[in-house]
Amino acid sequence: MTVPPTATSAAPGAPAVGAPVGAPRRPAPVRPPPPAPGGAPAAAAAAARVVARLRAAGCVFAEDEAALLLEAAGDDTAALETLVARRAAGEPLEHLLGWVELDGERWAVAPGVFVPRQRSLLLVAEAEAIGAAAHARRADGGPVLVDLCCGAGVLGAVVARRLARRGVRAALHAADVDPAATAVAARNVAPWAGSVTTGDLYAALPAGLRGRVDVLLCHAPYVPTAAIATMPPEAREHEPRVALDGGADGLDVVRRAVAGAPGWLAPGGALLFEVGEGQVAAATAAVAAAGLAPRVLRDDEAGALAVVGTAPAPDDADRDGTDLERTEGDGTEHTDGDAAGRRAGGAARA
Numbered sequence: 340m341t342v343p344p345t346a347t348s349a350a351p352g353a354p355a356v357g358a359p360v361g362a363p364r365r366p367a368p369v370r371p372p373p374p375a376p377g378g379a380p381a382a383a384a385a386a387a388r389v390v391a392r393l394r395a396a397g398c399v400f401a402e403d404e405a406a407l408l409l410e411a412a413g414d415d416t417a418a419l420e421t422l423v424a425r426r427a428a429g430e431p432l433e434h435l436l437g438w439v440e441l442d443g444e445r446w447a448v449a450p451g452v453f454v455p456r457q458r459s460l461l462l463v464a465e466a467e468a469i470g471a472a473a474h475a476r477r478a479d480g481g482p483v484l485v486d487l488c489c490g491a492g493v494l495g496a497v498v499a500r501r502l503a504r505r506g507v508r509a510a511l512h513a514a515d516v517d518p519a520a521t522a523v524a525a526r527n528v529a530p531w532a533g534s535v536t537t538g539d540l541y542a543a544l545p546a547g548l549r550g551r552v553d554v555l556l557c558h559a560p561y562v563p564t565a566a567i568a569t570m571p572p573e574a575r576e577h578e579p580r581v582a583l584d585g586g587a588d589g590l591d592v593v594r595r596a597v598a599g600a601p602g603w604l605a606p607g608g609a610l611l612f613e614v615g616e617g618q619v620a621a622a623t624a625a626v627a628a629a630g631l632a633p634r635v636l637r638d639d640e641a642g643a644l645a646v647v648g649t650a651p652a653p654d655d656a657d658r659d660g661t662d663l664e665r666t667e668g669d670g671t672e673h674t675d676g677d678a679a680g681r682r683a684g685g686a687a688r689a
């Protein structure tokens with residue numbers, strides 16, 4: 340998980356790979372705001388006042404954020420005042436807008452729910468590839484895709500949407516322990532006819548999925564407890580603790596997810612999750628101990644680091660080693676993730 344900068348401290352630039360805190364947020368390309376009463380000069384003056392207030396509050400991308408807040412408020416000056424005041428006080432822009440842009444589309448988010456990050460497109464791209472490969476090798480329909488720790492459900496929905504564009508219809512199941520998250524996820528997942536359930540990790544999944552999951556996406560919390568205090572206020576004060584706190588070394592939830600994965604994965608299916616830079620060795624060891632083949636994915640530009648654990652496939656003995664050839668000597672695959680998706684911008688978290 341990555342976390343955006345505080346509204347008052349961020350500067351543009353690439354985040355450290357896998358850094359659990361402090362990644363910068365890309366500004367939003369905006370649609371032009373509607374003309375204000377009184378015509379263009381009045382609208383320009385109103386916009387300039389909003390920009391000035393946001394800049395005074397320390398917003399790095401004040402112009403972009405002002406345009407988005409103006410768009411959200413429309414002609415309602417009281418609503419605009421409220422939005423600007425809340426943003427100046429440090430509320431995440433996405434919570435105020437009610438949406439985040441990821442992979443070129445706006446998805447619902449809400450106060451009290453984790454805001455999906457652009458760097459998670461690394462997980463999305465790998466999940467799409469694994470889902471497409473599962474579809475190609477299986478004769479019994481589309482791949483089964485689970486978004487565990489789904490938050491707003493955006494990652495699973497993006498993967499399902501990408502697969503659909505390739506003519507692959509995935510069966511999407513999303514689950515999270517937080518009912519506030521699953522309430523939002525239900526909105527994002529609905530177009531993909533996926534199920535959304537609430538509960539602790541695998542306990543929330545339909546039992547019928549055991550042994551059938553091709554793609555087990557699990558962007559769980561992985562910030563060490565002691566590091567929470569160093570996180571930007573936008574995350575620390577406005578995203579739920581359960582979405583951030585991964586326990587003493589950050590891997591409490593991840594370890595449980597890894598240990599349970601073999602019982603749910605289909606042959607050749609894979610678990611995918613994000614980690615921080617200092618967590619790779621422990622995470623890959625846990626994956627191997629669970630009987631899954633670990634791989635590490637890295638996208639330096641996005642500041643993303645992820646681990647994949649693949650269940651043995653029936654034809655493993657016949658494999659040609661293609662995956663290994665893509666992997667460097669340290670077991671890390673370097674990728675540009677989906678730069679086009681990241682560039683899509685919007686009210687987006689880096």
Ligand SMILES: C[S@@+](CC[C@H](N)C(=O)[O-])C[C@H]1O[C@@H](n2cnc3c(N)ncnc32)[C@H](O)[C@@H]1O
Nearest residue numbers: 340455488489490515516517539540558560582
């Ligand atoms: C870092 S957020 C990621 C959310 C979402 N996957 C995304 O990328 O936007 C972690 C999510 O894990 C959920 N979570 C934490 N512990 C959990 C558990 N034991 N079982 C299920 N979900 C859990 C949180 O509620 C939160 O929504």
